[in-house]
Each structure stands twice: as C-alpha cells, then as structure tokens.
Amino acid sequence: MKNQNTNIYKRPKNVSGILDLITTVDHKKIGVMYLYTGFTFFLVGGLEALLIRIHLMQAESTFLSAAEYNSLFTVHGFTMVFLFFMAVNSGFGNYIIPLMIGARDVAFPRMNALGYWIYFFGAIFIHSTLFVGTTAPPIGGHSSQGSSLFSIFSNALAGGWFLYQPNAGTQFSPGTATDIGVLGVIFLGVASLISAINLTVTTLNLRTKGLKLMKLPVYVWMTQVTSFLLIFSLPFITIALFTVLFDRQLGGNFYIASMGGDPILWQHLFWLFGHPEVYILILPVFGIMSEIIPVFSRKPVFGYATLVFAGFAIGFIGFGVWAHHMFSSSIPPLAQAGFGAATMIIAIPTGIKIFNWIATMWFGKRNLNVSMLFSISFIINFVIGGVSGVTHAVVPSVWQQTDTYYIIGHFHYILVGGGVFAIFAGIYYWFPLVFGKFLNEKIGKIHFWLIFLGVHVTFLPQHWLGLQGMVRRTWWYDKGMNIEYWNFVSSIGAIIILLSLIVFIFNWIFSVRKGEEVIFDPWDGRTLEWSVPLPPPEYNFYNLPKVSQRDDFWYKKYKIDENNRSVPRTNIKEIKNKYMNSASLDESHIVLPSRSYYPFTVGLSLPFLGWAFIFRGGFSSMILLLTGVLILISSIVGWSLEPEYE
C-alpha cells in the first residue's frame, strides 16, 4: 500500500491476474465479480438446503444434529437472501445499466468497487463464524445424536434469518455466532447502500443524449425503484441489528421484557425492512423479464408506462404491508384488517406486469430458446407463488398457515421458481454480451427441464405438508404422522435441482471454452447494450450514442411499415458494420477512471474491526483492532488524496 503525497504515490497500472481484479474500477469487471461470487454463494446455500432436505427425507432422522440443523436453515436463509440474490442483482445492474444508458462507467467507479469489496469481506466475515463462532446447544427436545460430519455448521448462528427476539438475545442464543452474523449483515447493508446510491446517480445523471427518463429500458427503471427501496429500507435493518448488538454486547434492554423491553419492536423493525427486501429481490428480476420477453417476441414491450408505474406502485405499497408477517403476533384487529387489505392491493400492480408480459408475447414471433423458456416458466411459477401469496392477506387463514411449510412452499415459488428462473433467463440472455459466446442451447434445455421439474417436485408438496400441519424449522418429526411420503418426494426434487445445477455448471465451463462465438448483436436486440462489439471494449461506446426513442437501437435497424410491422432498413448491413467495427478505431482520446487499491483495502479492514469488537478484551483483539484501524485510516487518507482520473 502506497501512501505518499500526491506527487510521488504509485498507482496500479497495466496489472494482470489477481491484482487486476483487486484494483479494477471497471463496472463490467465488477459486475462479473459480483455474479461469480453471488453464484458461488448460490451453490453454498443450495448445498445447505440439500443437507436439510436429506435430513428431512425420513421421519426421525439423525442425519444432522439439532444444532447443525438449526444453524443450517439459518445460514441458508442468510446466504440466499444477502449473499446470493442481492449480489447477483447488483452484478446484473453493474454490468448492464451503464451499457443500457449509453455511459462509459458508473458515476463513482471507486465507490462501486468499494461496494463489491465490502460485500466480499462481509461475506467472509459472516462465514468466519464457522471457525471462530460459538453457540449453545438447542434447549430441550432430542439431544444431538447426529454425525459430526457437518458439525462445523453448528458454529453458525441459529435463530432463523429473521433473528426474532428474545430468541436471538443472549439468554437463548449465547456465544459469538449471532454477533458475527449480525455485524456481517450490517456490513452488507453498507455495501448495498453504496451500490444503490451509485446506480441511482448513474441512471439519473449519466444518460446519453436524448435518453429521457421515459425512454429508459424497463430494466433500468426497475433497478431504479429497487435502489430507492434500498435507500429507504436499509436504515430500518441497520438500526434493528444495532439494537440487537446493543443488547448482546453492551447490556442494553431493548428486548429484555423484565426491564420494560418489547420484542414486538424487533418484529416491526425487521419486517419494515424485510418486506421491502422481498421487492428489492424481485423488482430487478421483473426488469430482466421485461427485457427478454420483447426481444424474443420481436415486439415492443406491451404497456411500457404501466410496467414502470406498476413498479413504482409495488415499491410504495411494499412499505405498507410489513405486518402481514406478524398476524400471529399481538397486533390490533384494525391493523390486521388494514395490512390484509394492503397485501391484497399489492397483487394488482403485480398482476398488471404479468398481463403486460403475456400481452407482449401475444401474436409475437416467439423464439422458444432457453432464455425464453425460463421467462415463460418464470411467469407460471410466479403466478402460482403469487396466488398462494394472496392467501396471506386473509388473516384467519394466516393463523393456520403461519410457521408451516405452506409459507416455505409459497416463498420458494417466488424466489426460486420466480427469482432464480429469471436470473437464469438473464444469464442465458446476456452471456453472449459478457463472453462473446453463446451458452449451449442443447445442454441449456436439459438444464431447464431438470430445474423446472425439480422446483415443482420440491416445493409443490411443501404446500400440502404445510396445510397438513408440518411446522417449519422442524428438526424432528415422528413416524406415522402421514407426512413422510411428501417429505420424501420433496427431497427427491431437491436432488433433481442439484443435478440441473451440475448440468448448468458444465454448460458454463463448456461454453466459456468452446461456445459458439458471436461478435455482434446475437439476439437482434432492442436496447443499447447490444449496439457495442462483443465482448464490450473497456470504454463501452466508441461514440456515445444519440437516442431519439424507446428501443432506439431496434429502430436504427428496422422501420415500421404501413401495417405496423417492423421491416429491416435497406442499409441494415452497413449500419451493423459501423457499430461492429467501432472497436478497431483509435481510442487514445477516451479518458477512463484510473485503477485504485483503496476500495479493496477499505473492505479488508472491516473483518478485522468486526473481530476486534466481538472478541474485545485481551491482547489478540488489540492486535486485530490496530491492524484494522491502520488499514482503514491509511486507505482513507490515500483515497482522499488520489484523483479519480489521471
């Protein structure tokens, strides 16, 4: 780390390998790093889920101990929500948005890198609990008789990802695992806030000439709404997590009932973040759908304005439905009625979007490739999950469903059948953009049908299990309760999902190496990201594009005839050639932001500070603290003296 004054400090230049990743400020590289890291955590979280399902395959199973089981479902939730889903959304946003709006990079390239590195080190910090965390064995019930094969997992926090109080307080969850998890999520929140602010400023201020707000691609709008949701909902979770730390570490009384604390406060704070969080996960995914379906139907998206405003409506109403997670807690009947009604109302804008996508496909020239198959089954799965979601608006019904597998079935249809399917659709769609090669279609179809089968076999029976009364987060169920059969089926489904992921990983490796190459506009795209040579040069656009309408790139290639059909322009080849060959022109006059070490080092300091706080007292914590503070201060000084461009 170099920290001299501005005249003589050394900046990383022309580096390669790992240093390239550490110092890069290129939004495309950071986006790909997010995607790889996020996908790694998808596999980690998936394997955790698989262990859970293997355990539940039989009644009275002792495959896992109770402690391992509790920790596994907790970290499964943490990993999937915070480390996989949000990271992948950030990755897509980072990579695609500057290209879609015709910009050379994001507004704050170094902050962008900082967001990634805080996320990365936050994830490492959370996982450090496996080696340094401590928990207490679960109270009561069956003693642990399981194998010790996965005992490392019992070092992770175990109160569920929602950390309900007082269960996650010191009395019932002693040890450091909970503190590490809580602090780690605070770090991830900081990363998300940085990335949300950055993307908002990018979208609002770096649009290319003529790209007015209502001409933006729907994907950009949806990430924009998501960014606002993050900006306004992250404070809730940050404070909520700090109240927990205050109670656990500094002897606070927020959730200690004997001292006047009220555990219901936690539920309000958590779900005031937690429900918008659902839309933070799903809105970018709606955006991905709104990009893919028009391209493969060869039609403009149906009802652009309604799609955009439905997104805003979901964002707004999303802040007014949090208490439907708490109908079985003590909240007054009037509030229950109000939140029930709001929960029903939010189905309306969501329905608008579903109908818009269907209408886009209607009479379109549909191309049923893998990306489109994923998109169509996204709609199917999402409607199933949405309908079971509306049942949560009916308060008496929720009293029966709450804390059962019905809930699990519902939100996995939304997040796996919906979210993950859309992410796969996006991966198949944008893979040529990133790598200049196609993902193999034949292997892709095997992947699709396996995961489609797997998701339904896994999660559909869970609805029935829930309605039969199977409680969620249950480590043990007795023989003869008539729930063995569907549990077995559900576990088989999980194994099918695993197979499909193996196929996907094989497809990825195969296609990166030997995929069919493509140099320009593989799908006959509509938006600006397809107007660059593939893979995009570092500066994205040689000449920043000028835009006159929605789907401008499409109308540069096609014109509308009197029957309202798109027909290719006579000079379409020349137009394409012009875009395609722009990469070989002289690029010396293009100024790009310079590389920097400091985003990485700021991120690096956080785990040290976190460990020093949690294991405070004693010599080793002083060392940790000193290391963290030294790295942090020197990075901040270095950063503030370093110009963005040189």
Place this chain on the structure above:
Amino acid sequence: MNSLTHVHNGEDVGVPNQKLAMWLFLSSEVVFFAVLISIYLFYKSAFHSLQITPSDIFDIPFTSVSSFILLMSSLTMVLSQNHYEREDISKTRIWIYTTGFLGLLFISGQIYEYTIFINEGLTISSSIFGTAFYFVTGFHGLHVFIGIMLLFVTGMQIHIEDTNSKFGLSLDSLALYWHCVDIVWIVIFTIIYLIP
C-alpha cells in the same frame, strides 16, 4: 467530450453527481434518525415509572448551550463556503477548522454529560430509558464525530488542491451532511430533552 465527467453532454437532472449522491445518502440518514427517534418514543410512555426519569436527570441549560454551539457550527460552515466562493482559500480553511472545533466542543459536552449521567446511575443496562437514550444520542454523536473527521480531511485537502471545481463540490456536499446532522440534533433535543 468523451471522458466521463469532465463534460457530460447527455441527459441529467441538473444536480452534480456528488451532490445528488449526498442528497440520496441524507435521505437514507433522515429515515435512519426517524427510526431512532421512533424507538425512543415507542418506549417513552414507560419512562415515568422508572427510578431515574428524564426530568430528574436532564440539565436543560447545559445541553441548550451545547446545542447552541452545534447550531453555530452550521453558521461557520456557511462562512467557509462563502469564502470559498470568493476564492479566499486561507479563510475557507480557518472556518472549516472552526467548524470542526465547534463540533469537538459539542462532542466533549456530550461526553461530559454522559459521565455525569453514569455517575448518577443511568447506564445502558440500568433501565430501558438508559438504553434508548444512549442509543439515540450515541448514534448522533457518532455522526458528528464522522463529520469532524471529514472536516479535517477536507481542511487538509484544501492545502493540496487549492482551487479546483471538484473541491468546491466536496465542500458543498460536506456542508449538506453537516447541516443535516445539526438539524437532526434540533429534533432530538426537542423530543428527548424539552418535551416532558
């Protein structure tokens, strides 16, 4: 023409990037403090039955003085911006450091107040009032502290960069942050200290 921010000739919303980012951050901060204060209010009805109640312990004249000091720091912040616009670098620097110094005075007042309260028996774990009070004022103090750090870093930067337009933007953004933290204190002071 082709660089990122030097000249951007596309569409924007008319607010410079750095300021827009600061406004967005502050909107998040405002929610942050709203939640903090809500938590305090959520528990407030129970305070009157405690051993140490707010009205027993608060020293309104003392805290009024320190609030006044913090308010004045907003004035000095504006003065430094004003001198920057007139390209008087040395006075800009003086007023930036003055602002930081006033912030430090406020923090010292807060630490003094905390020690008095702790001596009188109000700690984080003594009662729900103590927990909520230290939580809310502590987080505000942390924000003031971060502001002071930023002020001194900015004061250092002005030695090096002298007059360039980007620096003016950082000064403006910093001022926005500082005023926001000030205004939040006025709300906290009113709700926690003044309203019985």
